[in-house]
Amino acid sequence: MEDCYTQHSWIGGDLKFSYCTEHDLPDISRMLSKESVCRWLFFGPNTEEATRAYFLPLIEEMRTALREGRTPDHHVFTVRLEGTGDFVGQCALFPVDFSPGSFLIGYQLDDVYWKKGYGTQTCCFLVYFAFTVLDGYRLNGDTVAGNTASRRVMERCGFVLEGTQRRYWHAADGYHDRMIFGLLKSDLAPERLSALEKAFTG
Structure with a gap:
């Protein structure tokens, strides 16, 4: 297990993943104000105030934990192009209550970076971080049934469809099934885990 308490950013391919800070909020707010980005989400488009109200407590928790040399309870990352620093999106791992080592994944990319493979790269980073850095045992993901892009991202990273909850979410255009x-970490062959370790560096 790597020392994630002193390392705040990781590079994979042409993307840089860094623990989110308050300086990232203008970019995140702009992204989450877009109807295109929020089409399949049960929230949004968001106001800047709503985005800040959601992210600031998470940022403060992470900042305090990292300053004290502790692993944060939540892991929220900003995704940027490694070469230019341009904002691509954000992703996160949230702990599952009463199941240490189990996490819920989440990711949103700005629409100008869709269909470039960055969604899969971002999801792979979460797999790497959860299983290699945090030594977790299980990842959980979900998506609206109509969001085929998100489904394909998870499938490319090895996720298995485990069930469907009918009419679970209400989005702008009606009710949607939740997939x-x-x-599981045990689903991945040792060579796959080794390849993920090599793909993401400090």
Whole structure:
């Protein structure tokens, strides 16, 4: 297990993943104000105030934990192009209550970076971080049934469809089924885990 308490950013391919800070909020707010980005989400488009109200407590918790040399309870990352620093999106791992080592994944990319493979790269980073850095045992993902892009991202990273909850979410255009995905660390061959370790560096 790597020392994640002193390391705040990781590079994979042409993307840089860094613990989110308050300086990232203008970019995140702009992204989450877009109807295109929020089409399949049960929240949004968001106001800047709503985005800040949600992210600031998470940022403060992470900042305090990292300053004190502790692993944060939540892991929220900003995704940027490694070469230019341009904002690509954000992703996160949230702990599952009463199941240490199990996490819920989440990711949103700005629409100008869709269909470039960055969604899969971002999901792979979460798999790497959860299983290699945090030594977790299970990842949980979900998506609206109509969001085929998100489904394909998880499937490319090894997630398995485990069930469907009918009419679970209400989005702008009505009710939608929730598709539930899961990935166990034991699902991945040792060489796959080794390849993930090599793909993401400090």
